[in-house]
Structures are given as C-alpha cells and as structure tokens.
Amino acid sequence: MSKIEIRELSKRFDKGKKHIEALQNIDLTVSQGEFVCILGPSGCGKTTLLRILANLEKPSKGKVTIHSKHNSQQPIQSMVFQENGVIPWLTVEENVAFGLKMRHTPEKFTKKQTEYYISKVGLADFRKLYPKELSGGMKQRVSIARAFANDPEILLMDEPFAALDEQNKFILQEELLNIWQETRKTVLFITHSIDEALLLSDRILLMSAQPGKIVKDIRLNIPRPRTIEQVRSKPEITRIFLEIWEHLQHEVKQTRLIKTAMEE
Numbered sequence: 001m002s003k004i005e006i007r008e009l010s011k012r013f014d015k016g017k018k019h020i021e022a023l024q025n026i027d028l029t030v031s032q033g034e035f036v037c038i039l040g041p042s043g044c045g046k047t048t049l050l051r052i053l054a055n056l057e058k059p060s061k062g063k064v065t066i067h068s069k070h071n072s073q074q075p076i077q078s079m080v081f082q083e084n085g086v087i088p089w090l091t092v093e094e095n096v097a098f099g100l101k102m103r104h105t106p107e108k109f110t111k112k113q114t115e116y117y118i119s120k121v122g123l124a125d126f127r128k129l130y131p132k133e134l135s136g137g138m139k140q141r142v143s144i145a146r147a148f149a150n151d152p153e154i155l156l157m158d159e160p161f162a163a164l165d166e167q168n169k170f171i172l173q174e175e176l177l178n179i180w181q182e183t184r185k186t187v188l189f190i191t192h193s194i195d196e197a198l199l200l201s202d203r204i205l206l207m208s209a210q211p212g213k214i215v216k217d218i219r220l221n222i223p224r225p226r227t228i229e230q231v232r233s234k235p236e237i238t239r240i241f242l243e244i245w246e247h248l249q250h251e252v253k254q255t256r257l258i259k260t261a262m263e264e
C-alpha cells in the first residue's frame, strides 16, 4: 500500500531577478511502513522536499499526496529537526505531550501516550526538567518521543542526529529503530551519513546536485536488527557503501562547479 505519492514535483525559489531551481521533476512512491533515507550533496533540496511534505512549503509544479486513514483523527505528519526542536519553557513531559494537547486528545490518553514514549527514550527520571537542563542527546530524545507520541501518519526527520557525538548517535539510532519496529511508521529521514542510512533504512534515495532530482533508488535487503559492525564489515554492504560514496563524490564536485560558475 502506498503512503506517499509524489508526481513531477518541482520547486523554484525566486529572489528578485535570480531564481533557484531547488527540486526538479521528483517522482516517488513510498509504501506504508517504509523507512526511507535521503542522501545528497549540500543544497540539493532535501530539506525543501521534507518541508513540502510537511506543508511548510508549496510546490511550484507537481503533486504530493499522503494517503491517510479514512476519517483519521491522526495528524498527517510530525517533523524532527537537527536541533532546537524542543520548546524551552516546557518540561520534558510537557514537550512530549504538546502535539496531543494541541489536538485536545482525552487527558487519560495523552498521559498514557506521553509516559510510554518518555520511558521508551529513557527519560522517565528527567520528565520534570526543562530543555536548558538537558544534554543535546536528551533534547533529541524529547523530539523523537514527541513525534511518535503524536502518532502521525508519517514522520519527517531532518538530520536529527547530526549534532550529536558518535556514542550518542549510535544509542539514539538504536532507540529510534526500536520504536519504529514497534510502530511501523512511514519515515523519511535526511542524513549526510552513509553508515546511518545503511543502518536505518529499507531504501536509500540518492539525490543529484542542484537542481535536486532523485537519481538512484537503492533497496536494502539487509536483515534487521542490524549493527554498525555488520554495516562496516559485510562485503555486500561495503559494495553499496562504495556505490553511494562514488555517487556523492561526483555530486559534491558538481555542486562545487555550479557554485564557482554562479560566483563568476
């Protein structure tokens, strides 16, 4: 069953006489429950694509459909950002409950859902703390707990672990996978890390340099649960790693050429 359908999507930003062709003719179908990672050089339009799916930006051309359940009371999407996704004046539990409260879900349900996801991300003892009292990793845990507690149709994650140290990153990746395996949400996840994409996803979409197009769609048939050791050592995974690495090298060079040409 398809959850997201994108047809001939293009996005152009106009700035006076100049314009930026951020996305060009994106065609994509994502199935219900798929975990999809998007990789591509800086500026290729990854965030723009997510923002269009989150309805924060309008396409210049084309159509985006998110198939939601009939008469669903669920929100369509929740977004997790790289940083600053938590509300500073709310405690951990108030942050996690925020989306549910905005939707006026019954108090009992809000409490149960909030408690459940707070403990899932290991923050049970920190529920009364404010963001300024939390580490970067803890703040990202709050964002993840809030996104899942909100029970959206799809989850949009924009480099959620990019600002974390390696140890924290591994722990949060594992926690995310645990929750995802339980909920089977459809996830679109932007990353710059090939390892992260190989560890998390069912499918990796590679984007070209600007204007952003999807140039490769790699389906991973690697059994789960996966470990970083497997990702780093299995020959079939190393082959995919190299394929992605070569593609990114090429596209990053293209990006540099475009930049130089624009500056001249």
Ligand SMILES: Nc1ncnc2c1ncn2[C@@H]1O[C@H](COP(=O)(O)OP(=O)(O)OP(=O)(O)O)[C@@H](O)[C@H]1O
Pocket (backbone or CB within 6 Å): 013, 014, 015, 020, 022, 040, 041, 042, 043, 044, 045, 046, 047, 048, 049, 210
């Ligand atoms: N609101 C906007 N107005 C004008 N240009 C924009 C706007 N948003 C994005 N852009 C431009 O669109 C292009 C794509 O940006 P986007 O942030 O989607 O790229 P990205 O692939 O997410 O980059 P990165 O990996 O560096 O986060 C960039 O050239 C950017 O400058």
